[in-house]
Amino acid sequence: MIKIIQGDITTLAVDAIVNAANQVMLGGGGVDGAIHRAAGHELYEACLTMPEVRPGVRCPTGEARITPGFRLPAKFVIHTVGPVYRDGQHGEPEKLAACYRNSLALAAENGCHSIAFPCISTGIYGYPKEEAAAIAVSEVQAFLSPAESAEDAEGEGRAPSRPLMEIIFCCFLERDKRVYENLIGKSA
Numbered sequence: 001m002i003k004i005i006q007g008d009i010t011t012l013a014v015d016a017i018v019n020a021a022n023q024v025m026l027g028g029g030g031v032d033g034a035i036h037r038a039a040g041h042e043l044y045e046a047c048l049t050m051p052e053v054r055p056g057v058r059c060p061t062g063e064a065r066i067t068p069g070f071r072l073p074a075k076f077v078i079h080t081v082g083p084v085y086r087d088g089q090h091g092e093p094e095k096l097a098a099c100y101r102n103s104l105a106l107a108a109e110n111g112c113h114s115i116a117f118p119c120i121s122t123g124i125y126g127y128p129k130e131e132a133a134a135i136a137v138s139e140v141q142a143f144l145s146p147a148e149s150a151e152d153a154e155g156e157g158r159a160p161s162r163p164l165m166e167i168i169f170c171c172f173l174e175r176d177k178r179v180y181e182n183l184i185g186k187s188a
């Protein structure tokens with residue numbers, strides 16, 4: 001199920017909130033700064049122990065890493081690194097799509113039944129809001145509509161092919177919320 005809300009993602013008591021991080025994964029501005037401030041210093045320590053895949057890179061663009069949420073109401077933080085937008089011709093759409101796909105996969109692997117996303121890459125990284133939202137919605141809808149719906153499987157006594165998951169688009173700004181509502185209608 002998909003929900004669209006306007007608010008501060010650090011206040012959400014969900015299984016996982018997604019952080020729009022950078023490749024160093026030690027905090028920053030925007031939602032990254034807000035999440036680190038709210039989670040406390042233990043989050044920084046947990047990120048510091050995340051192995052570098054190459055010097056100065058703990059999470060390559062498009063990938064995702066999971067840590068506890070510490071002082072956040074959320075159980076986990078899933079850190080993902082969106083692409084810096086140039087002109088949309090340098091793999092930015094594919095990388096942004098991978099952020100959503102990999103974050104959802106990591107949430108499912110960790111038994112999450114609720115996850116909240118910020119509008120990844122649309123702040124400091126400059127991704128146009130409408131294009132980014134269309135990619136986000138497309139990836140989330142693909143994740144939620146497996147070959148066989150979970151309801152059908154459960155109806156016939158089989159384990160659902162995917163865990164039931166509530167997916168929240170948490171927009172900090174009213175105009176971002178409107179972008180998502182125009183794409184998928186008013187949230188339930």
Ligand code: APR
Nearest residue numbers: 008009020022028029030031032119121122123124125172
């Ligand atoms: N809750 C929800 N959304 C938020 C919050 C918050 N508390 N604070 C900011 N946002 C929104 C912004 O309004 C924007 O829509 O998060 C979205 C992503 O913006 P940024 O945080 O700037 O992230 P991004 O564009 O992906 O740039 C990432 O910024 O903070 C640094 O370390 C980070 O280098 C990385 C870069």
